[in-house]
Amino acid sequence: MSANPSAAAAALVVARDLTKDYFLDGHAIHALRAVTLDVAARDFVSIMGPSGCGKSTLLHLLGAVDVPTAGELRLFGRDARGLSDAERTGMRLRHLGFVFQRFFLLPMLTAAENVALPLLEAGAPRPAREARIREVLEYVGLGHRARHKPGQLSGGEQQRVAIARALVNRPQLLLADEPTGELDEATGRQIADLLAQLHADGTAIVLVTHNPELAARATRRLRMRDGRIEGDRP
């Protein structure tokens, strides 16, 4: 069990008996089995587990990227299963931030232009947009690399740009899927420090990782196996 009753009242995410099945060649693959989880406004949750245990699947459901097969999922007070694709997209734009193992920056855009994408979609006016871009790039320590393209940045710098992009619309919840997976140890620590700073500044974080050091930085640590949450340790 991983429900935190005291946080439920201020929960950004409320998941009850969440199930996700995939069908491949007529066979059902049970990626998630009856997962129950709350994420509150100031939580920093890490999820660890072996490959294929359903960590990323859970993250995708919490991020409104996918919908559960069964169970209850409330995101920011709304029933996720009743949301249309456009509503889920809007939720990702305004309330959520995503960081991935492979950064997924657009290689033909500069760092500033990559960070600008969510702001452009949200229709932010130009002066406010430029100011916010400068602010988040400074926050992640890359104010001086705004005009560089991803090919000109190191792995750690690219991941920081990806984090800046995830933060630019001031999300309430940041979801990170193996953010240090492609980075060396030293760089990975820098990213871990940045995430800790983000949490300290008020952003809730759910983090999937194989890295025990990174996982240890979280205030709650979950373990998953075979689509279920095994443990939830503060």
Place this chain on the structure above:
Amino acid sequence: MIGFLAIRGLFRHPARTSLGVLGVGVAGALLLDMQMLSRGLQASLHRILDSIGYEVRVTPRGTLPFETDATFPDGHRIAAGIAADRRVDHVAPIVGGSVYAARPGGAPIAAFVYGMDPPTEALWRVVAGSDLVPRDSVHAVVSPALAGALRVQVGDTLYAAGEYATPLGMLRSPRAYAVCGIAEFHFDLRGQRSFAIGTREAQRVRGESGRDGLSLLAVALHDPAVAGDVSAWIRATFPEVQAYSVAEALDAVQSQLAYFNLFSFVLGTVSMVVCMLLVGTIVALSVGERLGELAILRAIGLRRRRLVGLVFLESLLLVLLSLPVAFGAGQATALWLDGILTRAPSIPVDMSFFVFTRRAAVRTLLLLAVSGAVAGFYPALLVGRLRIAPTLHREVMG
């Protein structure tokens, strides 16, 4: 935003985009050529007719101007009847037909005679010497080809007759004219041996004086806008002749250009298909390569229809970038192809098959735009159906 993403996306692989632009440009060039060909001869004729004036042409029934040697009788009576209409400014009686010409002491050769009284710009323009004078009965202007064949120049004498006495090897009842000028005739075929004399003189040479036979009446109007009404009135009032406004003459000519209409349609369609295939392939492959990026754009909150719009825009941009190549190469190949086709023996020298008109340009632009849009349909479908989570998973695993 999608505009800036589309432009950046296209220039991400400059070599690939350049090849695509070149390929679409060549297909577009062929498409432009076919649009130019489809109405080129008609447009060329239109330009000539517009430049020389006269809004209505009257010919023997069932013929187009100078299509045959046929004439209609009582030509000047009909001309006077037409000229009496208040809408008509003036009427020019014209004779045209095959005759024989010779220089003094020389062998006769077949030639074509034009009979027209000044002003004569409707049929020829003098390039050396002088033109005929009103009611001229002694002078002739000759084409360079006839001057060369007969070895005559300005000041020399030319004999003309409508009949050739075969047993005697001589012209029958020839008439003599002094060559006063060399002229280029607007409707001459390549190398045509033509000469022009006054209308009445041409009738005498062709033996048409008795019946007052004319080949053509060129009618100038006070208001060109009523040309259709006037031609209809002439057909109704004088049933022995045919009357054409410029538009009607062009329509009649167009129906005779069946081969070129068919050719331009078929080849134009093939060009569009090639364009669609190339653009579609380039954009689809490009989308396939960056599904991960597209999935992340969806993950960070970009709407599905934005990305679908992005793909369509990339297709259209590829077509847009190819336009300079299409129009440049199209014009160059049109010149080359026109040079081939105008060598055909039955085409007047002043006419072209490939004519660049606004209509041809606009149709090419529209057809290319449609090709680009249709080409973007399949890649847009790929993007529209993109599932974020599996795509991201696959990208990470891959």
Place this chain on the structure above:
Amino acid sequence: MPAEMTHAPRTRAAPDAAPKSPGVHPLAATLLALAVLAGTAAVALALPEVVLTDRTATRLGAALGDTLEITANSALRDAERFVVAGIHRPRADPFDVGYNTLHLTLHLPDLERLLGVPDQVDRFTIKLRDPSQAESVAGAIQRLGIGVQALTSQEAAERNSSTFVVISQFHKAIGLVSMVAGLVFLVAIMVLKVEEMRRELGVLRLLGISRRTAQRCVLLIAAIVSLLGAVVGIGLGRLAVAIINPASQARYDTDLVFARVTPGIVGLAVGLAIPMGLAAGWFVARRIVHRNPLESIGR
């Protein structure tokens, strides 16, 4: 000095290829034909004869035994009555496509009388006892100096075909442009295709596959793509011909065959597509296999 008639009269003459009634030549000048249906067979027997093409008969609404009034006077005066003695379907004439000309065949004396030009013809056609003598007979007639030009059938056909020679050159030019377009297209597709395989080729090279083997792999793919493309193209060409010919024949009311896929064209398509595809593949493969394999797999 023999007379010359080296420049043909400007009127449009029907080609010699069409079959004719003996001694009669189809009208080159404008004839105005009025169709008046008469009923009396007895009257018809005394009238001079006219033979129509099937399309002319259809347009005039005339049948065998009907009477036509024909005049060369554009004011439609002095018409003479003829009986329709025959209706035939001539060989398709490419010069006729798109034109709405009526074709009538009369006995020569009747035509001369109608036109008011006795003892004048546009041409003679001469049948020889020994066809191999055609050139020498034509030369002999020419040397008579009676103001005519004598042409053998081949020479006449060449003259009449001059327009089609130009059209043939035009077709070749278009073919060349299409080939250039095809080559650019093929190179573009091969670049994309091989770029798509970039990662796989990089992995193969890392595993120890030689550049030569990798290049041959790409060339084989290029050859297969080109061959398949040629086959599909020929299929599409046949389909297009199957649509164009009946549609055009119906549209222009002719038996002419407008388009044809011949074994020669098939051979040309395949013979050009494969070398072009190989050339495109070779050009692209060179770029890819010489690249650093790690770069190819994105490391």
